[in-house]
Amino acid sequence: MADMTIGIIGAGRIGQLHAEHILSTPSIELKGICDINTGHLKGTFIEKNVSIITKDPSILIEDEEIDAIFICSSTDTHCYYIEKCALAGKHIFCEKPISFSLEETKAALRIVEEAGVKLQIGFNRRFDTHFRKIYQTIQDGKIGKTHIIKITSRDPEPPNEEYIKSSGGMFFDMTIHDFDMIRYLSSSEVKMVSVATANLVDPCFEKYDDVDTAIITLTFEDGTLATIDNSRQAVYGYDQRIEVFGEKGLVMAENERTSNIQIATKESVTLDHPKYFFLDRYKAAFQKEIQEFAQAIINHEPLTCTGEDGLQAQKLAIATKKAWKEKRSVSLNEI
Amino acid sequence: MADMTIGIIGAGRIGQLHAEHILSTPSIELKGICDINTGHLKGTFIEKNVSIITKDPSILIEDEEIDAIFICSSTDTHCYYIEKCALAGKHIFCEKPISFSLEETKAALRIVEEAGVKLQIGFNRRFDTHFRKIYQTIQDGKIGKTHIIKITSRDPEPPNEEYIKSSGGMFFDMTIHDFDMIRYLSSSEVKMVSVATANLVDPCFEKYDDVDTAIITLTFEDGTLATIDNSRQAVYGYDQRIEVFGEKGLVMAENERTSNIQIATKESVTLDHPKYFFLDRYKAAFQKEIQEFAQAIINHEPLTCTGEDGLQAQKLAIATKKAWKEKRSVSLNEI
Amino acid sequence: MADMTIGIIGAGRIGQLHAEHILSTPSIELKGICDINTGHLKGTFIEKNVSIITKDPSILIEDEEIDAIFICSSTDTHCYYIEKCALAGKHIFCEKPISFSLEETKAALRIVEEAGVKLQIGFNRRFDTHFRKIYQTIQDGKIGKTHIIKITSRDPEPPNEEYIKSSGGMFFDMTIHDFDMIRYLSSSEVKMVSVATANLVDPCFEKYDDVDTAIITLTFEDGTLATIDNSRQAVYGYDQRIEVFGEKGLVMAENERTSNIQIATKESVTLDHPKYFFLDRYKAAFQKEIQEFAQAIINHEPLTCTGEDGLQAQKLAIATKKAWKEKRSVSLNEI
Amino acid sequence: MADMTIGIIGAGRIGQLHAEHILSTPSIELKGICDINTGHLKGTFIEKNVSIITKDPSILIEDEEIDAIFICSSTDTHCYYIEKCALAGKHIFCEKPISFSLEETKAALRIVEEAGVKLQIGFNRRFDTHFRKIYQTIQDGKIGKTHIIKITSRDPEPPNEEYIKSSGGMFFDMTIHDFDMIRYLSSSEVKMVSVATANLVDPCFEKYDDVDTAIITLTFEDGTLATIDNSRQAVYGYDQRIEVFGEKGLVMAENERTSNIQIATKESVTLDHPKYFFLDRYKAAFQKEIQEFAQAIINHEPLTCTGEDGLQAQKLAIATKKAWKEKRSVSLNEI
Incomplete structure (x- = not known):
């Protein structure tokens, strides 16, 4: 049935x-x-x-x-x-x-x-309620021409050594989602990439020629500037925030918390933690990417994210790795 | 299977x-x-x-x-x-x-x-993530002995005339959830009930001897005071907030919004609305009440909310209606 | 000069x-x-x-x-x-x-x-930035006819015995500010008052025929319902929140915190506490009430709060005390 | 006296x-x-x-x-x-x-x-309540070793042409505050600076060989990475946010709003705007920098910010300008 x-x-x-x-x-x-x-x-x-x-x-x-x-x-x-x-x-x-x-x-x-x-790539974040509202806000012209895009994307804990070894490095394994998101939100393609990196979380990353902390700066064809900051370890939970700043205003998404409660005592006023990791944070988005995939096929409609999107994100990962290795800004034309 | x-x-x-x-x-x-x-x-x-x-x-x-x-x-x-x-x-x-x-x-x-x-009553809010965290916070002793419980419970729009006619009145149809919640959160039973009412939303309620706006005040056996405020029409969405204040602090739950985004422009800084109504707001709670019902039966465990809880909530609705009609505080012993 | x-x-x-x-x-x-x-x-x-x-x-x-x-x-x-x-x-x-x-x-x-x-009464809260914005929002018609007004007003710690003895009781000493605020925000006068009380903070209050915890319910001439909840001890700080709910929406003021920082660690996500007490919370309001008093006199303009306002708040304190003592709703006509 | x-x-x-x-x-x-x-x-x-x-x-x-x-x-x-x-x-x-x-x-x-x-430089933000709490939180070891520092610093509107002409450029006039703040919060000195720039707000900036939008990336001696994003025009008000992320957690400061009220209607849920500009946002900090200056002199105590701090911030502005002009990362050793 x-x-x-x-x-x-x-x-x-x-x-x-x-x-x-x-x-x-x-x-x-x-x-x-x-x-x-x-x-x-x-x-x-x-x-x-x-x-x-x-x-x-x-x-x-x-x-x-x-x-x-x-x-x-x-x-x-x-x-x-x-x-x-x-x-x-x-x-x-x-x-x-x-x-x-x-x-x-x-x-x-x-x-x-x-x-x-049809080919859809597993960029689940495009199907997240909050980020899609950001996308829609931009599309509706509410913030005008984009000037600055900022993505904070930090995992709650580093993967194990086995995983690190074959992950392809942080830019391919983790930042790839952010590269796709930043392309999804902007209406222009990236022109230049530069990156500042550090090994602060676990020496294991260095062992496999990888980093665990980075700030990536991107310049778009239309002049928009963007920054992605990544860490392999945010001890307080999965930190997934986006803000897009433009000529007419700012739209931003806060983290989802495990609940909306607040506890106030003599000692402290506490909120609940951000949801711990992607299984929890993006559960609805994972469900939605399947539903939209099925609908697009059944109804012969275009996909929300395609093989071309996968290719472009991969290019950004390659450019960022090059920028890191060669300690310089890299033009996307070089890739 | x-x-x-x-x-x-x-x-x-x-x-x-x-x-x-x-x-x-x-x-x-x-x-x-x-x-x-x-x-x-x-x-x-x-x-x-x-x-x-x-x-x-x-x-x-x-x-x-x-x-x-x-x-x-x-x-x-x-x-x-x-x-x-x-x-x-x-x-x-x-x-x-x-x-x-x-x-x-x-x-x-x-x-x-x-x-x-086994008999479980459909008090779905007991299965809500946020309210259950409030319950757990109280059970863990974090706010000490409870002093004041406050429930804000407002529907986004009034039901139609047909529904109003056979609803049994606001206290039986709508406040019954709040009566159950207040019993769930307190560790004592209600002693006295009084109520202030008004017909401000729709004259239709008065037509069927009903009200659409009320503040109910409850005194518990252990001295805790509580207040429930109800309205049949909160134009900004389903308003479902709870706070419990005690000797050692306060725990409160905010409304769930349709998303966590914020938009700031020259004209305004906006958040998203609270989820619009119970289908949306309590979707996960409705799923959870079914799962826990099934688990309790399969594993021969006690239920989270029983026929006795249904009976007690019903008593509170009867007492409140009496307090309204007789314009006085009503003792639960009278019911 | x-x-x-x-x-x-x-x-x-x-x-x-x-x-x-x-x-x-x-x-x-x-x-x-x-x-x-x-x-x-x-x-x-x-x-x-x-x-x-x-x-x-x-x-x-x-x-x-x-x-x-x-x-x-x-x-x-x-x-x-x-x-x-x-x-x-x-x-x-x-x-x-x-x-x-x-x-x-x-x-x-x-x-x-x-x-x-000219005679101005020291109802400093009328000069508070946040509450004045609530007042202005109502005056501007943004929430339409008021339906429910809620004031949370809790001191961080009880006064000493000497003070309690001569304070005139919680309703005259503490709630008097809330009575004035609720009159300031409503465009109608109070018709009926009832109250639920408790002695939960310190037996000393009972010793001097006083209470330390109360929920006061007020009905206004125009049908608006209101509730004030008071406690002599909110261990997390001075809790001063107001919300006004009406036909077209809701306006509410949160507590001012000692700072806007948030700290997220593995153990907790914390905000700063509400400002501790009135010297800190209402510092700007105290300054403003003096400035506006001086300006009104110099420029021969009407005062923001007059002797008549003082009289009306006093009447509400008297009615509430009567409601408490006689365990019934009290009409303002009786005072 | x-x-x-x-x-x-x-x-x-x-x-x-x-x-x-x-x-x-x-x-x-x-x-x-x-x-x-x-x-x-x-x-x-x-x-x-x-x-x-x-x-x-x-x-x-x-x-x-x-x-x-x-x-x-x-x-x-x-x-x-x-x-x-x-x-x-x-x-x-x-x-x-x-x-x-x-x-x-x-x-x-x-x-x-x-x-x-004694010589104190007018880095008023060091005296801001919120930022000082961030500083203190770091000093107290609550977030451990710093990994990433992020400053968002955006003016509500660009200065006039006369001002732009003699301002020394955005990095000297505006970012200088952020350079000082980032040094104040870190416990290490900057090693490398790079910058992505744009002219998106007003062509006037380009006319005077200046920019109006920038993302500056800094690498510190101790491995900490930092990013500052500047704009000459945030139409929603003065945007002054800081977050410091470290091994044990995150501390961040939100903008101060003109009030803490929230208005919810059918059309929108709104907060008040951030305070509009520095006169309003940093009023208390300006007062405090004078008081602490006087106290340090009277009590022969060290200053919170010295000529040396002024010199270091100036070096960072020079390095950033060089990075911009030469389209490359600049080492502080070159300055």
């Missing part, structure tokens, strides 16, 4: 997250999930509710009932699966970043285009 | 709401729904996903697969169905208020007790 | 407060201060800057250079000095309450009127 | 501001004020209350009763007067920036040191 049938490649943290959200959406069916290891799914809610649990992705890719595939495997396999899915005529939802190589990404996007399937 | 199977009696606004929430909870199955009219369900998501659509409640009450019945019909039928369900050995979730007559309610509760089934 | 010359009768806490504010206002001169004890002024900033320090009030009242007298002595002497000053042609600023007896107050006001001098 | 006697050189906007604040501080006497034009003081409150109004600064500098001189004349005269005053043994309060030339500043500071007089 579902309007759409889905298969998932990759049953790690994010794959399971999508699986649970699809299973709670009655109009979308999750038919199968695939991973090189499936043992960890034994006895889970997912196993009970999904027909096919397999180690072979082609079983899903070739299943005629499946309309779309979610690619949630490791980044280095994304382009391979994008191509396979596109050639099989499946619509694709792919997690970010598309890849670490511009050539690979461009090749994959070309095949997607030729196959005429 | 569901852990629990449910039937719903009453497919009005609240019955449909529960139906949708149950259908989005994979571990609970909604097998049937019953109403004297079922035409309005044609082609809906509910019709597509529920096996039994019927006008005969006994079909659900006698269905062996059904573990629990949600009673969402009109208030005057609640006790009748409570008794039927209890005698059939079904667990019961009943919307508020249980009835307009104390005798009826008491009789129904007696049968529930004898049948050994 | 000053525009106005002032004398103060009463060099207690409030008298000294006014003295310091006058001394910091270059356009107003403080010529003399009088008290039955003047020893505590030795070596103070006041002594250094005031020409006359005396135990004899007539020295100030008869001084030809003095334009106005501030009466800051104990409440039982207010009317005596009001009459003396009025007869000497001095304008008068008198602290609240005017007296504990309606007859005395009325007699004093009559003499003031006959003498043609 | 005053504890200290002061003379002011320069009766422009800032000189008059200091004059009024001194005149409202009873323990400090303002004996004289000097300007090349004194006509605009005719009939003012200042003229009425100050003994000497002169066009000749030496009359004040040589006056034996005067303990300290406030230098509020144009920037290009600062060092000249600093030297004159120091040689005359007067303590000095000098407005920012000290000068546009490092050599001049260094020479002046040397003479001050040799003369043994």
Whole structure:
């Protein structure tokens, strides 16, 4: 009775997250999930509710009932699966970043285009209520021409060493969301990037030629200036704030707290903490990105975020890494 | 594969709401729904996903697969169905208020007790994140002995004339939630009630011997004072705030807004409105009350809110109506 | 070079407060201060800057250079000095309450009127920035007809036994400010008063036939309902909040905090406390009430708060005390 | 009877501001004020209350009763007067920036040191309640080692052309306050500066080789990263926010609003605007910087902000201008 049938490649943290959200959406069916290891799914809610649990992705890719595939495997396999899915005529939802190589990404996007399937990238924040209201406020002309965009994006705690090792570095793994958001909010493309970095949270980042703290400055074609500040460790919780300042005013989004209560005693006046991490903070956005993906396909409408958006965010990550390594401002023309 | 199977009696606004929430909870199955009219369900998501659509409640009450019945019909039928369900050995979730007559309610509760089934009343606000944190803060002793409890509870717009006519009056229809909340938060029972009332929103209320604006003052056995202020029309949205003041401090919950954004221009600095009404404001609480109901039954645990709580809230509504009519403070001993 | 010359009768806490504010206002001169004890002024900033320090009030009242007298002595002497000053042609600023007896107050006001001098009562909160903006918002019609007025007014700590003994009771000493505020904000007079009380803070209040916690409910001629909640001890600081709810919306004032900072750590997210007490919270309002008093006299303009306002607030205190003692609603017609 | 006697050189906007604040501080006497034009003081409150109004600064500098001189004349005269005053043994309060030339500043500071007089620079924001609480929170170790400092500093409206022409440019005129604040809050010195700039507010800035919008990124010796975002025009009011993020948490200061009221209607939920500009926003800080200056001199205590602080802020302005002109990161060692 579902309007759409889905298969998932990759049953790690994010794959399971999508699986649970699809299973709670009655109009979308999750038919199968695939991973090189499936043992960890034994006895889970997912196993009970999904027909096919397999180690072979082609079983899903070739299943005629499946309309779309979610690619949630490791980044280095994304382009391979994008191509396979596109050639099989499946619509694709792919997690970010598309890849670490511009050539690979461009090749994959070309095949997607030729196959005429839809490709959405997992930039879940575009589907967040608060950020979408910021977007709408700008679109409505309420703040006029944008002058300064500021994104604060800080994780509550650093990932473990294993993760750091294969993450592709902070700019590809974490800032990529901020690069996409800043493009989403601006109506112009980035011209120049520079960055100031530091290793203040954990020496492990330096060990893998990575940083854990950064301030990235961007200049847009239309003169807008922007800054992103990242940290791998905000001990008070997931810090996700945006402000956009323009000719006619300012629009900004505060963090969501775990509750709206305030406690006042002799010792202190306290608010609740920001929501702790992305599973909690962006739960509704994760659900919405699936619903909008399904709707766009069913109704033949344009997607909110496309492969091209994935490519552009990847370019910004590459430019920022270059700016860091070469200690200079980098023009996007160089990428 | 569901852990629990449910039937719903009453497919009005609240019955449909529960139906949708149950259908989005994979571990609970909604097998049937019953109403004297079922035409309005044609082609809906509910019709597509529920096996039994019927006008005969006994079909659900006698269905062996059904573990629990949600009673969402009109208030005057609640006790009748409570008794039927209890005698059939079904667990019961009943919307508020249980009835307009104390005798009826008491009789129904007696049968529930004898049948050994569980009965939860639809005081959804007990399951709200913010209010539960207030409860927990008090339980943790953070504000010490309570001195003053204040509830602001204002609907965004008055109901239509048809609804007003059969609502039982503001105290039974609307304040009943606040009566329950104030009992939930206090650790003592109410001793005295007085009320100041006004007809300021719509003359229609006066027509049906009702009010639309009220300040209710309550004195508890332990000396705590409380005030509830109600209005049938807060044009800026559903106003649902609580504060509890005690010997060691204050805990309070602000309204939830539709988003956390702020827009500052030359003309104004604006926040988003409070969520507009209960469907939106208490969505998560409605889902949680179902989940906790199911868990309590499955795990043989006590309920968060019971038939006794329904009875006590009903007593407070009766006392307040008496205080209004007789223009004096009314002792709960009189009820 | 000053525009106005002032004398103060009463060099207690409030008298000294006014003295310091006058001394910091270059356009107003403080010529003399009088008290039955003047020893505590030795070596103070006041002594250094005031020409006359005396135990004899007539020295100030008869001084030809003095334009106005501030009466800051104990409440039982207010009317005596009001009459003396009025007869000497001095304008008068008198602290609240005017007296504990309606007859005395009325007699004093009559003499003031006959003498043609101006009399302002020390309802400093009318001069507070936030509350005046609430007043202006109502006057501008932004919230339409008022429906519900709520005042939260809680002291940070109870006064000492000596003070309690001679304070006249909480309604005369503390709530009198709230009575005036609620009249200031409404455009109608109070019709009925009822009250719920408790002794929860300190048994000392009961010893002197007083209460320390109360919820007062007022009904206005125009149907507006109002509630004032008082406590003698809010351990988190001076709690001074007002909200006015009407047909077209709500206007409310939050507490002023000692600073606007927020500190977020792993353990907590904290704001600063509300300002601790009236010296701090209403400093600007105390300065403003002096400036506006002087301006009204110099420019022959009407005062913001008059003897009549003092009389009406006193009536409300009397009615509330009666409601408390007689455990019933009291009509203002009875007073 | 005053504890200290002061003379002011320069009766422009800032000189008059200091004059009024001194005149409202009873323990400090303002004996004289000097300007090349004194006509605009005719009939003012200042003229009425100050003994000497002169066009000749030496009359004040040589006056034996005067303990300290406030230098509020144009920037290009600062060092000249600093030297004159120091040689005359007067303590000095000098407005920012000290000068546009490092050599001049260094020479002046040397003479001050040799003369043994005190020199305070007019970095009024160090005396602001909120920012001082941020400072104290950091000093108390509550947020641990600092990682990221963010200053938002935006004027409500651009100055007029005349002012822009002689302002020395945004970095010297406006950002100089932010440079000082960021040094005040950090416990380390700046190592590198880079900047992204734009001309978005008014073409007039470009005309005088200036910018109106900038994001400045600073790297400190201890690894701390910082960003300052400036605009000459925030149409919603003076935007003055700071946040400091560290290993153990975050401390941040919100803008002060003109009042704490909130108005909720069907159309909008509004807060009051931030205070409009520095006269209003920093009124208390301006008063406090005078009081602390006087106290430090009277009690022979160290100053809160010294000539050295003025010099360092000036270096940062020079480095930022260089970074802008040369389109590269600039090391402070180059300055």
